[in-house]
Amino acid sequence: MSEVETVARPIDLTRLYKALFLAVIATFVVVPLLATVLGGFKSLGELRVNPFGLPQQWEWANYADILLSKRYWELLRNSMIISTLTVTLTLIVASMAAFAFAHVKFFGSSMLLGYLTLGLLFPAATAVLPLFIKVRDLGLLDTYFGVALPQVAFALAMSILLLRRFFKDLPHELLEAALIDGCSYFNFFRYVTLPLSRPILATVGTIAFVNSWNAYLLPLVMLNSDSLYPWPLGIMVYQGEYSSEWHLILAFITLTILPTIVVFIIAQKHIIAGLTAGAVKG
Amino acid sequence: MRGELASAPSVAPLRSPAAAIPEHGPVRDGKFAMAVIFLPPALLLFTLFVVLPIGEAAWYSGFNWNGFGRPTNWVGLDNYRFVLETRAFWLALRNNGLIILVSLSIQLPLALALALMLADRFRGAVALRMLFFLPYVLAEIATGLIFSFVYDGDYGLVASIWRFFGAEAPHLLASTQTAMLAVLIVVVWKYFGFHMMLFIAALQGMDRNLVEAARIDGASRPQVLRYVVIPLLYPTIRLSVFFAIVGSLQLFDLVMPLTRGGPADSSNTMVSFLYNNGISRMRVGYGSAIGVILFMICVTFAVTYKRWFMRDE
Numbered sequence: 001m002s003e004v005e006t007v008a009r010p011i012d013l014t015r016l017y018k019a020l021f022l023a024v025i026a027t028f029v030v031v032p033l034l035a036t037v038l039g040g041f042k043s044l045g046e047l048r049v050n051p052f053g054l055p056q057q058w059e060w061a062n063y064a065d066i067l068l069s070k071r072y073w074e075l076l077r078n079s080m081i082i083s084t085l086t087v088t089l090t091l092i093v094a095s096m097a098a099f100a101f102a103h104v105k106f107f108g109s110s111m112l113l114g115y116l117t118l119g120l121l122f123p124a125a126t127a128v129l130p131l132f133i134k135v136r137d138l139g140l141l142d143t144y145f146g147v148a149l150p151q152v153a154f155a156l157a158m159s160i161l162l163l164r165r166f167f168k169d170l171p172h173e174l175l176e177a178a179l180i181d182g183c184s185y186f187n188f189f190r191y192v193t194l195p196l197s198r199p200i201l202a203t204v205g206t207i208a209f210v211n212s213w214n215a216y217l218l219p220l221v222m223l224n225s226d227s228l229y230p231w232p233l234g235i236m237v238y239q240g241e242y243s244s245e246w247h248l249i250l251a252f253i254t255l256t257i258l259p260t261i262v263v264f265i266i267a268q269k270h271i272i273a274g275l276t277a278g279a280v281k282g
Numbered sequence: 283m284r285g286e287l288a289s290a291p292s293v294a295p296l297r298s299p300a301a302a303i304p305e306h307g308p309v310r311d312g313k314f315a316m317a318v319i320f321l322p323p324a325l326l327l328f329t330l331f332v333v334l335p336i337g338e339a340a341w342y343s344g345f346n347w348n349g350f351g352r353p354t355n356w357v358g359l360d361n362y363r364f365v366l367e368t369r370a371f372w373l374a375l376r377n378n379g380l381i382i383l384v385s386l387s388i389q390l391p392l393a394l395a396l397a398l399m400l401a402d403r404f405r406g407a408v409a410l411r412m413l414f415f416l417p418y419v420l421a422e423i424a425t426g427l428i429f430s431f432v433y434d435g436d437y438g439l440v441a442s443i444w445r446f447f448g449a450e451a452p453h454l455l456a457s458t459q460t461a462m463l464a465v466l467i468v469v470v471w472k473y474f475g476f477h478m479m480l481f482i483a484a485l486q487g488m489d490r491n492l493v494e495a496a497r498i499d500g501a502s503r504p505q506v507l508r509y510v511v512i513p514l515l516y517p518t519i520r521l522s523v524f525f526a527i528v529g530s531l532q533l534f535d536l537v538m539p540l541t542r543g544g545p546a547d548s549s550n551t552m553v554s555f556l557y558n559n560g561i562s563r564m565r566v567g568y569g570s571a572i573g574v575i576l577f578m579i580c581v582t583f584a585v586t587y588k589r590w591f592m593r594d595e
Contacts, residue, residue: 018399022410025396028471029413035439036428044437051442097324104317116324119332121584123532125553126577127335129560129569130342133349134335153331156324185316214421216535217553221561232423236539239427246437249427257424264419268412271419276479 040251047247062251072255074227075234078144079213082230085148086212087205090155094204095197097156098163099189103175113164119157124150125217132221146222147230151212159204166200167193206267206274213260231256336577343570353567361571370547371572374555377462378530381551384466385473385526390519393474397481398507411482414475422472426539429468430455433540458548461541465549468536473529477522484518485511520591527587531580552576 031052039047040062041055050056066072101113124131131150132141140146170193178188194201216232223229226237235256242248264271343361345353365371396414400407417425432439433454441451454464492514496506534553537543543550543558550558556576560569 021395022399025392026410026413029417029475031439032428032432032471033416036431039431047437051437051439093323093327096320100317100320104313106314106317112321112325115333116328119328122336122577122580123528123553125532125534125556126573126580127332127339128556129349129566129573130335130338131331132561133566134331134338149327150331153327156328156332160324185312186319189316189320210419214423214535216421216423216538217557232421232535235423235427239539244436246431246434250431253424253427257420260419260421261416264416265412268415272412272415272479275418275476276483 036250037254039247040254042247044245044247047250059247062247063255066248066252066255071234071238072252075229075231075256076259078228078234079230079232082144082147082151082219083209083212085144086151086155087208089148089152090159090208091201091205093152094156094159095163095194095201096189098160098167099193101160101164102167103185113160116160117157119154124154128217128221135222141222142224142228144228147215147219148212150218150222151208151215155208155211159208162204163197163200166197170196202270203274206271210271210275336573339570339573339577342566343574345567347566349564349566357567361567362575364568365571365575368559370550370555370559373547374543374550374552377465377550378533378552380462380466381469381530381533382527384470385530386523389470389474390477390522390526392470393477393522394481394515394519396474396478397485398511400478401482401485411479415479416475417472418476418479420472422535423539425468425472426536429464429471430540433464455541456545458546461545461549465537465540468540469530469533472536473526477526480518480522480525481515484515488514524587524592527583528580531576531583552579 035051038053038055039051041058041060042050043057043059046056097116101109135141135146135150138146140149174192175188178192179185183192213230214232215230216236219230219233223233226234229237235252238252239249342353344356344358346355346357346361347353400411400414431437435441435451435453435456438451440454444451452460454460488511492510493506496510501509530551532553533551534557537549537551537554538557541549543554547555547558552572553576556569556572559565560572
């Protein structure tokens with residue numbers, strides 16, 4: 001009996017420490033988020049004395065007013081348009097280039113690929129002033145495309161690498177058989193490669209979407225009109241207007257991150273796989 | 283280049299050793315016609331919005347220019363001299379160094395410890411993994427705003443804890459002493475989950491037999507960890523360090539809602555310094571010089587790091 005106890009105890013202790021450690025970290029992550037959601041239900045006066053707990057009086061109006069405002073939906077709409085443009089263009093342009101790189105070897109093709117991967121070496125911020133002047137000279141300032149096109153350009157390097165690797169790993173016999181049967185490269189790409197590549201297209205699309213949905217610097221530099229602002233810009237403006245009315249700002253933050261959280265919970269497997277695979281394989 | 287870093291274990295290669303595609307005739311023509319149509323969109327976009335701007339940054343950095351008309355006022359390397367003479371630049375560089383330091387000394391060990399705990403299946407493991415990854419998915423702007431509430435001296439969580447102990451609530455973000463510290467805590471909060479996921483993916487792809495074999499040979503749990511698991515994780519650790527450093531050099535969105543780089547430039551990063559001094563005042567030459575310096579740092583780092591630490595991958 002006593003031997004069993006001495007063996008069992010250290011194991012239980014490590015488990016206890018482990019559980020305690022996990023609980024501390026979980027609290028560290030959850031408390032700011034929970035306080036934000038709950039803070040949106042409080043009055044400013046209550047927030048001051050009771051920032052942690054449940055609201056004594058649930059102020060549904062904070063949330064309702066924002067949900068009924070044109071502003072909130074306009075921000076989400078703008079973000080949706082910019083992100084959809086970015087994802088669609090990234091997928092089309094990158095998959096075409098990746099297909100060419102996967103199947104055609106010509107003089108300088110590996111040099112061209114190397115040229116594109118230069119984009120992985122530095123962040124968009126380094127060249128943002130010349131980028132602004134370029135977009136202005138193209139007449140794209142203050143348009144959705146003025147934000148989306150540079151985002152696509154900076155997403156290309158990683159996307160092409162991920163897609164090319166996947167395309168190259170598809171069974172080569174498929175292409176040979178299709179070509180012998182008189183199928184053109186374009187039709188093969190459209191009707192065989194793309195349908196077979198859904199997982200990697202989902203990964204690339206996820207990365208592009210999350211980056212575009214959360215982006216701040218490029219829209220900040222390229223957009224002037226409030227009516228075109230995506231939500232990260234809009235929420236900063238909102239915070240500027242309601243500077244210390246934290247209960248309203250918290251409700252607004254909650255409602256703007258809500259789509260992200262809902263999508264994350266629904267598609268968590270794909271999102272985690274996409275974002276980490278992009279990092280590891282890219 | 284990052285594409286050659288690590289192998290892709292999840293994709294099963296089914297490719298035949300040699301491709302028997304005719305080297306001439308209509309098929310070959312089709313092949314090149316396809317390339318001629320498929321490549322230009324990517325090359326055009328990339329050249330126009332990525333490569334040209336960085337080249338132009340180098341050109342503009344030689345001028346004193348407000349962005350209107352053509353640049354005419356050539357000042358040579360003066361902009362670089364001005365940047366290097368600005369105290370705020372060195373503060374920003376130091377802050378980037380601090381972020382890297384905290385990432386490597388706190389964030390990565392934390393992520394590794396959590397990964398080791400959560401890589402095994404037990405009840406709640408998956409939920410905890412998700413929870414810890416959630417901050418990474420949230421926008422930097424939202425995260426920054428949430429924490430500017432947490433740190434707020436009047437309404438925030440930190441203030442209420444302070445008051446509970448009867449102390450005067452500090453305005454953490456408003457003091458040059460504490461602003462950067464506050465930013466660093468948010469950096470850890472936001473990004474540890476990403477690194478944890480990288481480690482979990484690596485642990486799950488690891489050959490369990492090696493661990494079993496070591497256990498059978500009489501190695502204790504800490505010994506297995508020290509001499510088997512950690513060495514097998516080295517490639518992932520190197521990758522994780524790479525991302526931590528690259529991420530720190532890009533950090534901007536998180537800083538804006540928290541401090542905008544202030545007070546008195548005490549919490550600027552390189553990019554927020556670039557924004558505050560170049561972009562927001564349309565000092566194109568000066569801002570481009572900062573951009574070029576940041577570009578050099580990024581490229582030098584990426585190339586050196588890959589040459590020294592990631593040769594085999």
